[in-house]
Amino acid sequence: MKLIGSTTSPYVRKARLVLLEKNIPHAFMVDPPSEPDSKVALFNPLGRIPALILDDGTCVFDSVVIAEYADTLNDTPILIPRGDALARMHVRRGEALADGIMDSAIVVRNERIRPAGKQEQENIDLHNSSITRTLEYIAGQLGQREWCVGDCISLADLALVAALLYLDLRQPERDWRSAHPNLAAWFNRLSTRSSVTAALAE
Numbered sequence: 481m482k483l484i485g486s487t488t489s490p491y492v493r494k495a496r497l498v499l500l501e502k503n504i505p506h507a508f509m510v511d512p513p514s515e516p517d518s519k520v521a522l523f524n525p526l527g528r529i530p531a532l533i534l535d536d537g538t539c540v541f542d543s544v545v546i547a548e549y550a551d552t553l554n555d556t557p558i559l560i561p562r563g564d565a566l567a568r569m570h571v572r573r574g575e576a577l578a579d580g581i582m583d584s585a586i587v588v589r590n591e592r593i594r595p596a597g598k599q600e601q602e603n604i605d606l607h608n609s610s611i612t613r614t615l616e617y618i619a620g621q622l623g624q625r626e627w628c629v630g631d632c633i634s635l636a637d638l639a640l641v642a643a644l645l646y647l648d649l650r651q652p653e654r655d656w657r658s659a660h661p662n663l664a665a666w667f668n669r670l671s672t673r674s675s676v677t678a679a680l681a682e
């Protein structure tokens with residue numbers, strides 16, 4: 481299979497982390513939809529990345545569906561709990577929080593690249609506040625635990641790594657490590673995993 485993406489998209493990074501963590505063989509093709517000669521819309525009518533092309537040509541999108549699909553391909557590890565409804569909900573909720581941070585960070589980024597007079601400061605503030613609140617919430621829930629949910633790695637951890645890496649890329653001025661030392665310690669530990677180092681290598 482082939483994962484189509486970019487090296488900056490946080491949703492792509494989430495999908496890639498899932499494939500790497502589960503050791504699912506795949507090629508990674510860089511094809512940002514913003515480039516005029518992008519082929520992404522030929523596979524995904526939404527014209528968005530990530531898009532996962534299966535060997536029979538089926539295109540899987542978006543990152544939520546890619547993660548769910550990939551997680552059913554093997555059990556090493558299981559990233560979305562299967563039998564326990566409450567644990568499953570907590571993992572999906574963790575993913576939703578991380579995706580929400582990505583969504584807001586992209587809104588802020590898109591505002592900031594507009595010409596100075598056209599940026600809507602109110603919109604920037606609204607979405608930055610949402611990110612700040614969500615980080616506080618996540619750090620509060622995490623406490624000194626090793627994983628976001630339960631006692632093993634899950635999709636919630638991988639999605640959060642992708643969201644935090646994107647904040648570091650687009651909002652380097654946001655000092656979330658000082659605000660939440662427990663989150664920083666968790667992130668440092670996760671950063672040493674081979675899936676994370678491999679995802680960062682390209």
Ligand SMILES: N[C@@H](CCC(=O)N[C@@H](CS)C(=O)NCC(=O)O)C(=O)O
Binds near residue numbers: 512528543
């Ligand atoms: N909810 C989608 C969001 C996908 C998305 O918005 N991807 C962005 C990249 S960050 C995109 O492809 N935007 C089109 C573009 O860059 O032109 C997901 O989880 O996959």
